Structures are given as C-alpha cells and as structure tokens.
Amino acid sequence: MSIPKILFICDKNECTSFGRLTMNLVKAVAGAFEPHVLWLKTPKFFGARSESVSACDSSLFVSHEVWAKSLYSGFFSFRRPLKQLVKSINPQMIFVIRPELGFLIPVVSGLSKTVMFVHDTFAETLYPNSLKFKLLNLFYIRPTVKSDFFVYNSNWTREQAAAHFGAQMSKKPGSVIGCPIDCDLFNKPEVAPTAADKKAFARKYGIKNFDGMCLNVSLDEPRKNIETYLEMASLRPNIAFVRIGKFSEHIREIVNAKKLYNVYHFSEIHAQELREFYRNADLMVYPSLLEGFGLPPIEAIACGTAAVGAATSAVKENLEGVCPLVEPPTDAEAFAKVLDRVLAGENVVDENKAAALLDYCSMKSFSKRVVDFLKSSSLQ
DSSP states (O other), rough: OEEEEEEEESSTTTTTTTHHHHHHHHHBTTBBBEEEEEEEOOHHHHHOOGGSSSSEEEEEESSEEEEEESHHHHHHHHHHHHHHHHHHHOOOOOEOOOOOGGGGHHHHTTSSEEEEEEOOHHHSSOOOTTTHHIIIIIIIOOOOGGSEEEEEEEEEHHHHHHHTTTTTHTSSSSOOOOOOOOTTTTTSSSSSOOHHHHHHHHHHHOOSSOEEEEEEEEOOOGGGOHHHHHHHHHHHHTEEEEEESOHHHHHHHHHHTTOOEEEEEOOOOOHHHHHHHHHHSOOOOOOOOOSSOOOOOHHHHHTTOOOEEEESHHHHHTTTSSSOOOOSTTTTHHHHHHHHHTTTTOOOOOOOHHHHHHHHHHHHHHHHHHHHHHHHTTTT
16 A cells, blocks of 8 residues: 655755755655655755755655746746646645745645645734735735645744634644754764863864853844844853854944954854854853744753743743743843853753753654644545
8 A cells, every 4th residue: 555645845945944844844754654845946045957956855755846036936937837746746745834835825725635834923923014025925925824734833833823814724723743853963972071172162163262152043133132142242251152143234233333352153054063062052042032933942952051042932932941031031131140150050951851842852753743643634
C-alpha cells in the first residue's frame, strides 16, 4: 500500500527561517507521508536561474520548482504551474508554509486538502497605515482563511490570528505544533567552556579586555526592541555586547550617539559559528516585544547558556518559569541585573523546566505533533 503524498510550498531558500522550517517539516513527516516540495523561486532568494537545483535536494523528498522575477509577479505566474503540479502528483495534503502565500489557496481548492502554517500576524497588524501592507494583506494574506486546516507555532499566535482573521479561521480545525530546534547542532559541549576558554573565543573575533559577553540574535525591526539591548551595553561598559544580525543605519546611529565601544556586530556567520557564540556567551538577551515563537533563547539554553527574555507574547509562553523574564520589556536595568547575577555565578535557569522545554522543541516531539495532526486531518 502506497503512503499518502504531501506537497509543501515555500518561497524562501533553505538558509532562511522559512526554508529551514520547510526542511524540518519534511523530516517530520518522512515515513508517514511521501514529501514533495514546490520551491517558488525568485532571484532575491535563489540567485540566478542557472542555480535552479536547490542545495537542499535530498533523498527525503521530491523537489519541484517554478520561477518568477518576484513574489509580486508570481502572484499571477505561480498559479498555473501549481495547479498542473497538484494534478500530476495528486497529494492528499498541501501544506503552505506562510500566510503571505495565501493567494495560492483558492488555486488548489477542491484538488486537495490544504493546511496553512500561521506564525504571526505582524505584517498585517504592525503597519496599519502602510499602503504596501494593506495591499499585501488584502491580496496575498487574506485568502489564507480559505484553507481547510491551520497549524500555529504557539498558543499566543493562535489567539492573535483568531482575533485578526476572525471566525473564518478560528472555527476551522487547527492545532499548535510549535517549532523545532536543531538539537544535533544546538547542544551543550561535552565539557563546558572555562572563563579562559570564553576569553580565547572572544579574542578570535577581536573582542578583548571585557569581563563577560552578552549575546543577542535578531533582525532589526521595531518589535525586536534592540534599543533596550543597546541601553544595557551603555549600563555595563565592562561587558562585550555581541549582536548577530544586520548592522543597520538605525543601530549605527544609536551606537555612535552613545559611544558604545563594547558593542560588536556580526552580520553573516555559519550555523556552527552561531552555536559557538551561544556556548561561549555568558547570557543570551532577548528583549523582543512581539514574537510568534522566539527560537534564539531556546537555542542558547540548549547550548548550556543562560537566557533572559521579555515577558511578552510567545516568549513568555515558552520561557515562563524556565529563565528570568523582564516586565516592562524596556527596563534595561532589570535586564542588566540578571546579567550581574549570572556573572556572579548564579544559575538563573530552572534545569527541570528547561529540559521539558527542550523536549517539546525536539524534532521527535515536533514530528509526532505534526504527523498526528495531519493524519487526523486526512480523515476529516
């Protein structure tokens, strides 16, 4: 008896968060389903057309692709190839990776059951006066309510989505499946780094003569609350504050105005390097105001490093009781006092609750939730 087929649709390469999530979903369902992936390729995320074979091709799934100059032109040109592919492979389930691709749901309506993964509602709600996002919401995102089923990364996201999209979404079958971390990559070293090891690691990246190292991994968006992290750096000039992410003009202005000589930025690093930054930092600081899930502090804890987050959105949902949370999230001194406790030798992480969180975020646990939901949905 042949196993049912499932088609994932993703428009980002495997180096992006959505591309990695697609690969995690493929791994999660492999064995229970025959996975296919349709890559909606544009030069922005996949380079030149001559590079059309995805680097993540593997024996786990069947790869398909269709090209467009951008997602905007793909609004029209992706439709026919998608419909042809669905008729060709006849998947039992079509899994769309993000609501911005919701405009494709009506294309396959009636051909297969559809699942939409809802991560957050930020694009729709954070920019209420932006014409770009009004149009994005109207033409690209709003059709997502026509999906047959919905999955969410957190209860917080599910509640926000229900409030924003209304009964068309909230009354349909859905489930919170969470997000996995790569436990094969993000894990504790066999031997915890000593203070000397951490100083040697910092020197390798030009970070010298500091009494410790804080880490932040994030985009530069207003909801990420980078200003509070930089204010922490101003309050503790003897500590190196490392940020993994784009060094935008906005951040540059703050660093220059405050003369923050203890702030270091790294825009592009490999995943293995990120793991070493996690392992060698004294504290992972995550002051984000809004998160649909918030993986970086969980990855840091998996690597054996303490974390502190803002008591907001899904960060609070995931980390409450696991590590310190700060309210209000703009209180830089409160974050700095957690750093002081860590540098004084205090373990601010509840190890039992951290272990439970890491188990929840494991691929094994994630796979079970995903497969259980898909199998139950296929029977409806």
